[in-house]
Amino acid sequence: MFLINCPYCGERDQQEFKAGGEAHIERPKQPTELSDDQWAEYLFMRKNIKGVQFERWNHAHGCRKWFNMARDTSNDEIKAIYKMGEKPPPQ
Amino acid sequence: MTKNLRVKSSEFIDETSRISFKFDGKTYYGFKGDTLASALLANNVHLIGRSFKYHRPRGIMTSGSEEPNAIVQINPNSNITEPNARATEIEIYEGLEASSQNCWPSVNFDIGGINNFLAPFLPAGFYYKTFMWPKSFWEKYEFFIRHSAGLGKSPTTKDPDIYDHRNIHCDVLVVGAGISGILAAKNAAKNNYKTLLLDEKNELGGSTIFETNENKKINNTFSSDWLKKEISELKNIKNLEIKTRTCVAAYHQYNYLLARENLTDHLEKKDKKNKIRQRLLKIRAKKVILATGALERPLVFNNNDRPGIMLSSAVKKYSDFYGVACGVKNIFFTNNDTAYESALSLHNKGIKVDAIIDIRENSDAKIIKKINDAGIKIYWSHTIVDTSGYKRLSDVSIMKLSNDGMSVTGSKTSISCDCLGIAGGWTPAVHLYTQSGNKLTFDEDRNVFVPKADNSAQICVGSCGGDFELDEIIKNLSNKLKNFLNISQTDFEDISLENDKETSKRNIWLLPSDKPTGKTKPFVDYQNDATAKDIKLALREGFRSIEHVKRYTTTGMGTDQGKLGNMHALGIIADTAGVKMGELGTTTFRPPYTPLTFGTIVGRNVGEFFDTFRRTPMNDWHIKNKAEFENVGQWKRAWYYPINDETMHQAVQRESKAARKSAGILDASTLGKIDIQGSDASEFLNRVYTNAWSKLAIGKCRYGLMLNEDGMVFDDGVTTRLGENHYIMTTTTGGAANVLSKLEDYLQTEWPELDVYLTSVTDHFATASLCGPNSKKILNKIIPELDLSDENFPHMSFKEVTIDKIKCRIMRISFTGEQSYEINAPASFGEAIWEKCIEAGKEFDITPYGTETMHLLRAEKGFIIVGQDTDGTMTPIDLQMDWIVSKKKYDFIGKRSLYRSDTMKENRKQLVGLLTEDPKIVLEEGAQIVSELNQKPVEMLGHVTSSYFSPNLNKSIALAVVRDGKNMRGKKLFIPMENKNISVTVSSTIFFDEENKRINA
Structure with a gap:
């Protein structure tokens, strides 16, 4: 059970949060211009790496804010937490 | 008759308090302080149970929670009996009753004991290998296999005991109160760390507390006496909480641990009453010191x-x-x-x-x-x-x-x-250490797995950390604590120690016999009867991974999780396969360390507290009027209102007719309601719904369909424009939370530039939905001043009104095809408004109807229910709802997916209506649909999603999804059921009032 430092509320137990998949996948601004393959890339393709992964998390049972997390999937170490719109920290 | 083997008075046993207890129906005596195991041993009883597979007589192996053999049934004759309790952990009390397990008719004469002589025919994988053939015989085998499977008897009634949960936050958690744990806790607490010390036993002090041998002395006294003095000082230390009879079950990431505190199991029946039996401690510790000791092999x-x-x-x-x-x-x-x-x-x-x-x-x-x-x-x-x-x-x-x-x-x-x-030899109890995600390293010299590395949030001390000699333990403990707690000294670093040192070692995992291994029974896992022979067989049959060998031979899979034998299993595998033990790794140590009862895990969240129930403001009225309820999401919704002894079918038929004939009223308060405000609200709706919203006039309502980005229908509902920059959206009852969360997601992450604010107001409004040809007259009685003409208040529009000084919003919208009005009142006035409608409707025989009638009425009109007629694979096109998908809008959620090659395929499953050849036969929802009865294998074309007997049409109607159903209008299909084949014809999805005349009638 993680201890997550919500950038708006501080440290809270994982059960207050919801994981929202890979971060930094921007919704295409002009979907109509994309081929089926390009759209499928956006829609379906997600990384599943052993190591540091960037993820979206939502403080669902708290402030309801979304934020980003850099988490090492091999040992669940949370490397960084940063707000939506911010760049991922250098590794 | 039985020999008394009590040899010498012990300070831990109170010989003045004689306790009687029963084992296998016979009464024995023990003393306060005894475990069931020690009391039985004192009575010279060694035979406790029979082993799982061969039914071999077994006795007491250990004195702690690692016990594999002496597992007993507590209160064997009660329907709240408890299986698999370890005799070595049960503290006896007056009236305790226990019995042997896994034997019949008795532990002394067990018919299953024949398995012991059949052992050559019961190798590892016996059941997998034998009962594969012939296939059709499985049902016959199953009876016997199930009969012999399982360990102990399950209770048959619900657990009457009270369980509790407690959250604890501490600076330092020390697990295990042996000499290392006590010294660690004492030094942490003395240095201003808020400290919690836990031990699974009822006494502090571990194995040192009874150590009176000359070969282990501290400050020239027995180590036990020295430790007793240390323990006596603990009570004067602030910041230190100590819990005995508390076993840590799980160690999760970020120092989150679960422990079971046993509060009443050692008490007599009369003292247990009305007390919490066990408490689950949910501990979040800044630092954890594992002093869990070692288990003898x-x-x-x-x-x-x-x-x-x-x-x-x-x-x-x-x-x-x-x-x-x-x-x-x-x-x-x-x-x-x-x-x-x-x-x-x-x-x-x-x-x-x-x-x-x-x-x-x-x-x-x-x-x-x-x-x-x-x-x-x-x-x-x-x-x-x-x-x-x-x-x-x-x-x-x-x-x-x-x-x-x-x-x-x-x-x-x-x-x-x-x-x-x-x-x-000794195995460090590293179970919790590895559960927390840390790795072990193999110490070849001593043949043990020891913790790889300490970190700033966790250390292993004492024999759990791989130190077995007293002087090593004390010296390393002091150094580790200074570093870990950031303190300059410990209060025990200067003690003088005398202990004998072990000087020679020899380890043989499987000891030889004069007989070949195949003819011997060297047990590795006592509880599951796995022998060295079984492990060697598994290797011969090609199993290599330790995880596979474990599952094939069931080594380490008993209730004791192989605490004693797992190391031997590894050793024998390594020796046989000729590899180094450290290279094999270990099997995964999983929580719980010792079994937990379900009661402890759920705590007080049982019965009505298991899940939250949401009740509408009109709930009391529904109960008073004998409604039957159904669970929808977390809501308790009125399902139907039987009169006298009507069946559900009869009540629904009556309600459905009444709603179309005169007037009906439905409690629609559970629909999700989201208040949307902001200067970009219209643009936002444009982006989330498939249809266009910019031109919706203030005071008008519009139905909207929401998709997922993959183009599949996600939710639907009516949204009303209350003002220039103000909308109220309704969602399905079950989808409300998901819709809000999805909208918030897009607003916060994809479109932060939009000026839009979302607020859930589901609980703030109660909704009474008046419907039927007389609904207008009823509403007129309630608000005579409101002009209800179709010109002033047309279908799909909204009025803000005041009823008895209560501000209400009325939407003229319809889910039944009848003229209908949804009156939204502040929740606290919901029941008053509802009763007012009932009162005003009396002269029109207003009929309250529940969700079942609502479903029937909407099915007559072919209106979908998201989640019933759709399942996450249906696009609006599949639903034949092309009309709601805007061709003009540049983009909305899911738009691009609607013209992916896959979603545009012609032969996707599509929503159609079905009419049965015999109008009396009502199809079963979920039933499969085929076009050919004799085809093998038969092609499944789709399934029935909604099915009712329509009283207004006097025939059976159904909605279904059927492959290429769009082009099948008028075609005959079949529904094969267990006993008959039902013929159906594909029809329009709209069965009633196709021209929609009744809306304005």
Whole structure:
């Protein structure tokens, strides 16, 4: 059970949060211009790496804010937490 | 009749308080402080149960939670009986009743014991291999297999006990209150850390607390006496909370641990009453110190499982702590010095020890001399090749070991005995350490897995950390604590220590016998009856991974999780496969460390507290009017309102007719309601719904369909424009939370530039939905001043009104196809408004109807229910709802996916209507649809999603999804059921009032 430092509320137990998949996948601004393959890339393709992964998390049972997390999937170490719109920290 | 083996009074046993208890129906006596195991041993009872597979007689192996054999049924004759309790952990109390498990008719005469003689035919994988063939016989086998499967009896009624949860936040958590744990906790608390110390036993002090041997002394006193003084000082320390009888079950990431605190299991029945039985502690600790100690290993040799064969450390604890001799003719079998300490303890208490059999060639440790002085014979370089005695050990046969340890030589000597203490070395109890995600490293010198590395949030100390000698433990503990707690000194770093050192080692995972392995029974996992032979068979059959061998042989899969035998399994695999033990790794240690009862896990969240129930403001009225309820999401919704003894079908038919004939009223308060405000609200709706919203006039309502980005229907509902920048959106009852969360997601992450604010107002409004041809007249009675003409208040529009000073919003929208009005009142006035409608509707026979009638009425009109007629694979096109998808809008959620090659395919499953050939037959929802009855394999075209008998049409109607259904109008299809085939014809999805005339009638 993680201890997550919500950038708006501080440290809270994982059960207050919801994981929202890979971060930094921007919704295409002009979907109509994309081929089926390009759209499928956006829609379906997600990384599943052993190591540091960037993820979206939502403080669902708290402030309801979304934020980003850099988490090492091999040992669940949370490397960084940063707000939506911010760049991922250098590794 | 039974011999009393209580040898010497013990300070831990209160001999003034005699306690009676029953085991297998017979009454015995013990004392306060006894466990069931120690009390039975004092009564010379060693035979406790039968083993799982071969039904071999088994006794008490250990003195703690690692016990594999002595597992019993508590309160065997009660319907709240508890199986698989460890006799070594149960503290006896007046009236305790326990019985043997896994035997019939009794532990002394067990018919299943025949399996022992059938053993050659019951190898690993026996069930997998045997019951595969012939296939059709499985049902016959199943009866017998199920009969013999399982360990113990499950309770048959609900658990009457009270369980509790508690959250604890602390600076330092110390797990285990042996000498290391006590010193660690004391020093942490004294240095201003808020400290919690837990131990699974009822006494603090671990194995040191009863250590009265000369070979372990601290400050020139027995280590037990020194530790008692330390313990007595604990109560004066602030910041320190101590909990005994508390076993840590799980250690998760970020120092989150779950522990079970046992509060009443040791109390008499009358004292248990109305008290919390167990409490689950949910602990979040800044720092964790694991001082969980080590578990003694058995030795693996032929017939090493007979009652009377015990761990040497357990023999010592029964004598030193409980004052009980485990036998009158004791011998020990060892590969290290532990057995000598145990033997010395017994000797000092006047219990006779006849011999020590040691596989080592020699040892010059000091303790050997003491044993020689005591006149105990030592057989160096010997091993036990067999044992005898069916229900109690009677003899062991020993032979000399060859130099390489692979075979035995010379002649066999038999030694008579009734208790054999075995000592195979110590395994650090690293279970919790690895659960937390950390790795182990194999120490080849000592043949143990030890923690790889400490970190700033967690350390392992004492024997759990791989230190076995007292001086090492104390020295390393002090250094580790200084570093970990960031303190300059500990209060015990200067103590003087005297302890004998072990000087020689020899480890043989599987000891040889004069018989070949195939003819012996060297047990590795006592509880699951897995022998070394089974492990070797698994390797011969090609299993290599330790995880596979474990599952194939069931080694380590009992309720004890192989605490004793897992190391031997690994060792035997490594030796047989010719690989290094460290390279094999270990099986995964999983929580819980010891079994937890479900009650502890759920705590107080049982019965009505299991899940939250949401009730509408009109709930009391529904109850008063005898509504039956159904659960929708977390809501309790009125399902139907039976009159007298109507069945559900009768009530629904009556309600459905009444709603179309005159007037009906539905509690629609549960629909999700989201208040949307902001200057970009219209643009936002444009992006989330498939249809256009910019031109919706203020005061008008519009139905919208929301998709996922993959183009599949996600939710639907009516949204009303209340003002220039103000909308109220309704969602499905079950989808409300998901819709809000999805909208928030897009607003926060994709479109932060939009000025839009979302607020859930589901609970703030109660909704009464008036419907039917007379609904207008009823509403007119309630608000005479409101012009209800179709010109002033047309379908799909909204009015803000005041009823009895209560501000209400009325939407003229319809989910039934009838003229209808949804009155939204502030929740606290919901019941008043509802009653007002009922009162006003009396002269029109207004009929309250529930969700079932609502479903029927909307099905007559072919309106979908998201989640019933859709399942996450339906696009609006599949639903034949092309009309709601805007062609003009540049983008909305899911738009691009609607023209992916896959979603545009012609032969996707599409929503259609179905009419049965026999109008009386009502289809089953979920039933499969085919076009050919004789085709094999038959192609499944789709399934029925909604099905009702329509009283207004007097025939059966259904909605279904059917492959290429769009082009099948008028085609005959079949629904094959168990006993008959039903013929149906594909129809329009709209069965009633296709021209929509009734909306404005």
